[in-house]
Amino acid sequence: MKKLNVAKKDACMACKACEIACSEAFYKKFDEDLSCIKISVQKDGVSPKPVVCVQCGKCAKVCPEGAITQNPKGVYMINKKKCVGCGKCKEVCPFGVMVKAEEAETVSKCIACGICVKACPMDVLEIKEA
Template sequence: MAKKKLVVTDKTACMACLACAQACSEAFYKVSDPAKSCIQIVVGKDGEPVPKTCIQCGKCARTCKQGAISQNAKGVFIIDKKLCNGCGECVAVCPMQVMVKVPENDFTTKCIACGICTKACPMGILEIQTKE
């Protein structure tokens, strides 16, 4: 199975401008709010920005008791909003802390490797990679 995911090609080049996070939140929630983004920019131990992305590990899917998270043919884990009850267990187990659960929605969101953030990044350090 192919494995498609968002990767950061040069973590040291991130300027923490949040253009990627804003583009993601606008795509999913129609608001510019980095807290609602499936890519997060956090401050590293050295004080430098660190982009965190979904590594498509599947831990969320293995945790979901509703069976709402499944892997598609491209290797991307996706959430079925109709099956998701918004319990947040998947958010709690995400090793990258990039799953989003907002109070106003009954479902969780995660990166689907759509590439919207890659187009928004002025540094060009985000890309969607597919490995066979």
């Protein structure tokens, strides 16, 4: 299974380079709300915490159109032709990393492309194949 993984969570500086890279790749602009990776705050209320899609499949289970399916590498992908933009997948995501821009017709999610991994100056992220 291929997925984005937080390899060094304590090394995150909250520079948001990963969020910038993701939102620019998918939406051609930086908007942290449009990123499929989020920099949150740990329980201590101070330390940054990268939050990523773990490819759990909860989004696929609730999609009424069957627009979200798992590819052979284990990544859940959204078929933009089938997606009606209802947002049920976004509502059920336990990590809050599914994105629906106001102007977009469909939802976006992490596809483990690695753009955020390349952007991270601290090597916090990795693409893992299990």
